[in-house]
Amino acid sequence: MTLHTxxxxxxxxxxxxxxAPARLFNAFKDPAKKARWFVGGEGFIVDGATWDFRVxxxxxxxxxxxxxxxxxxxDTVFMEIVENQRIVFAxxxxxxxxxxxxxxxxxxxxxxxxxxxxxxxxxxHDTFLDGNDGLDSRRxxxxxxxxxxxxxxxxxx
Numbered sequence: 525m526t527l528h529t530x531x532x533x534x535x536x537x538x539x540x541x542x543x544a545p546a547r548l549f550n551a552f553k554d555p556a557k558k559a560r561w562f563v564g565g566e567g568f569i570v571d572g573a574t575w576d577f578r579v580x581x582x583x584x585x586x587x588x589x590x591x592x593x594x595x596x597x598x599d600t601v602f603m604e605i606v607e608n609q610r611i612v613f614a615x616x617x618x619x620x621x622x623x624x625x626x627x628x629x630x631x632x633x634x635x636x637x638x639x640x641x642x643x644x645x646x647x648x649h650d651t652f653l654d655g656n657d658g659l660d661s662r663r664x665x666x667x668x669x670x671x672x673x674x675x676x677x678x679x680x681x
Contacts, residue, residue, distance in 0.1 A: 561676035
């Protein structure tokens with residue numbers, strides 16, 4: 525008999541961006557922008573992506589790391605969207621067809637400096653399945669995504 529485990533962890537990351545909340549929100553909402561910072565990271569090959577940014581809508585990303593990396597998926601459903609303020613979504617990940625994790629995430633866009641800057645608060649509650657993945661690697665990956673978002677905002681004003 526195989527023992528199946530579920531490890532529950534949470535983390536919060538905060539980062540201030542020198543842009544208005546609407547600009548950051550749009551980088552999550554606009555498929556072309558999100559594809560540049562979220563899906564196309566260095567070393568990753570994107571095998572497919574679909575977007576449906578609305579409450580109840582789905583995103584699906586199929587990707588792998590390098591030519592011979594195992595196929596991975598990220599399936600997201602949007603639970604709440606408050607324009608320029610908050611996005612709440614649940615997502616699951618697989619690697620090589622096996623469940624990796626299930627997460628509930630809230631992204632908050634908090635105006636600062638009269639709306640010229642935004643505090644982005646990224647809160648995630650994870651369930652890591654059967655010893656796969658873990659909090660340190662998830663936090664590191666998310667930190668990298670938030671840096672990719674910053675790069676996107678600087679390259680494409």
